[in-house]
Amino acid sequence: MTEATTQGIKISVNTVFCGVQERNQQKHYLYDYYISIENLSPYTVQLFSRHWEIYDSLNHTEIVEGEGVIGIQPILKSGEKHAYKSHCILLSNCGSMKGYYTMLNLDDKKTFRVAVPSFQLQTKSIMN
Secondary structure, X not given: OEEXXXXXXXXXXXXXXXXXXXXXOEEEEEEEEEEEEEEOOOOOEEEEEEEEEEEEOOOOEEEXXXXXXXXXXXXXXXXXXXXXXXXXXXOOOEEEEEEEXXXXXXXXXXXXXXXEEEEEEEOHHHHO
């Protein structure tokens, strides 16, 4: 598990290698990642958007940005958690992701960024 805390918002990430699919004679490596967002601050916050930087060992980089996570913009009161699962497809058997969430403090109406720490995407053979 990878964890980081920014301004009282704790991000925890777990990853799972899910297998290989072949499409158009090219292998695609499938990974799930599980993220928990915990509000350790005294404020109520809302996750507005996400920014991902996805890297693989073939030097491909993909930037993904969008509103919320998995179609929602969760509101977290102090002490609350939000967890979700998503996935990533790479053309190589290892890579990494990192990024940030843009959050809104609903008490003072100020936005801030919460870092999502770099986490590894690896096949089981690389982990051994």
